[in-house]
Amino acid sequence: MRGGNRDAYADLVRRYAPVALRTAALLGAGPDADDIVQEAFIKAYGALSRFQKGAAFRPWLLQIVANETRNLHRSTGRRAARERSAWERSAPLLTAAGADDPAALTVSRERRAELVHGIFQLSEPHRQVVTCRYLLELDEAETATVLGWPRGTVKSRLHRALQQLHDALARPADVVRDGDDATTREVGYGA
């Protein structure tokens, strides 16, 4: 790499490291978020020649982050256990957040706990779509790119996720989720 390009890429890394870290953390990278993001930037650089002209960099990078995060869990255990462990790594982030953030005032501590519990009850794909679309505030097209799904799938899963979340929040919190059932319903899932 020549000096100028190095600087340019370093600026990209600085610019996108925060959102990449956030994405990795919320998709379940836990303490490995830093490593995942580092790896993603290395891979993104190597794949720059395949980057399509006119495409946006952010979703493309976050797609690599999402894949890397998935790979992190791929090596261990059954899928349901894996997905549960991914969520267990990101849930504390959500419940602990917002102690002195003005935005936190709009969602009370109790409500936040309910929401996090509700998200926990969702199947993995539904959790991912809620994470990308609302927690990370990606738009529909970006979410489709990051998760590697068709846009129609993003739309339908998001709707279904909201339905389920809504129903779960309306019910008392005594529902035990069957992880295997919840995930095997989503046959199309996978990257």
Added chain:
Amino acid sequence: MAPDQEYDALAVELVALGRTLPWSTPDSDLTAAVMARLSTAPTPPSESTVERVLRRLIEVFGHNRRRAVAVVTALLIALLATPPVRATVADWFGFAGVIVRHDTTPRFSSAPPPPRVDRRISLQQAAALVAFDPVVPTELGIPHGVEVSADRRLLSMSWTTRLDGHVRLDQFDGRLDYAFAKSARGAEFTSVTESFALWFDKPHEVVVLNPDGTSRSETARLAGHTLIWQYGDTTLRLEGDLNRARALTIARSTTALPSR
């Protein structure tokens, strides 16, 4: 409530939940680690391809080291009208409405204080004129001058205080505009709360563009220390004889006006 409305309300709560998450600040160690690995890594797939793509994506983003000494930054506040062109690059270094470009004219050694805003309309009047929600940095208090450009796209405020001297704040709706910012010698990346920001420590030229994108040379002027950041969809530009820490303090104090 109909189910769809309830889902909308739920979506709003989820967004609010996401916003309570702390943002990790850009970690220089991470950047350094990535760059160190890239420099020792075996040759990338095709260096020339990578270089070409980087060049295409980032345009003249990189520094030209031989010329760097003589380079100044020209900062253009682009107030482009229709159609709203959104360059891909905007998504990368997104400052809607701001173009930063290299210039080869000799470096200016000093800049005059920013032009004072002489008119004084009320903040409510200003808010009614522009198509975005104006903001005010509480750190500076009530502005001494407030005006809205004839095309109602740019809102300018100024203050004269003992602590900060003459300070000027320009703001406009970034969503309307072509957006493009380039790294430049003398510009540093920083952040204001969770938004990416650029700090210009060196004097540079500021030009306001015509709606068709051509620059109006008569509007060119020299600017001193400047901070550019975004607040929601609004792009803000703070200028004055401020150091970086003070500029960031002022920027962080920015709040929306009470609703109209």
